[in-house]
Amino acid sequence: MTLNSIGLDIQKTKEIAKDLNELLANFQIYYQNLRGLHWNIKGKRFFDLHVKFEELYTDANEKVDMIAERILTLGETPLHTFEDYSQIAKVPVGKDISQDDVAINLIVNSITELITIERMILDKSDKANDEGTNSMMSDFITEQEKTVWMMKAWLSETI
Template identity: 65%
Template sequence: MKINSLGLPIKETGELVNELNALLSNFQTYYQNLRGLHWNIRGKRFFDLHIKFEELYNDSQLKIDLIAERILTIGGTPLHTFSDYIENSTLKVGKNISKDTEAVQLVSDSLVELLKIERNILEKSGHINDEGTNSMMSDFIVEQEKTIWMLRAWMEDEI
């Protein structure tokens, strides 16, 4: 088995790069959705949600950079065009959403989908002892699980 300069198997690391690029693409969609929600939210909960969506898109922007840098660290090239993101993203695109419950539901659903991708990456990176990717995915998962819980708690009085 051939290994790279980090001691990771080259073939499996290449596969992991593809998975991380899919995550990067989905995070770009998530980020853009959050920007749109931040701009377009209306109603009595405007002030709270406007601030929350800004907090979430700032956080996702940091995660996007971490994912791209991880791809580079393990020897890959991060996707960086909108056409690549569109082609490789599976998240629902939220267009012209201004209602609070619809907006929060989109964010929650998106995070659930991101968790699935991250858990898949965590499993694959675990098989090749890629602790850097493992650590990043674990951190993302813990934080996003808590955010999903909070979003769902917010929606309880609406359901």
């Protein structure tokens, strides 16, 4: 086993960085969706949702930076083109969405996909003793589970 400068197995960190790049691509699509929802939402709930979508895209933007910096910390290069993102992202693309229920459902579906990827990374980072990635994924999941619960409550649905 060959270790990198932060004491982690180089082969395992390459795999984790690849998975983090997948997460990065999905977060970039999610982020752009949130910007579009923020700009295009209409209706009686405009004021509340406009502010909420800004809060969510600001948070997503911070997470994008954290993910990219973690990839660099692991010694790899973060993806940085929309072409790369669109080729590997699984988060649904929301186009021309202005209706509140459709917007919230897109967010729930997107976060659900992000959590799925994060859980997979969490499992791998745990096995690699990569506490930095592990901690980040754990924090993301905890926040996003709460957001899904709140969005489902807004939709009058149960988890």
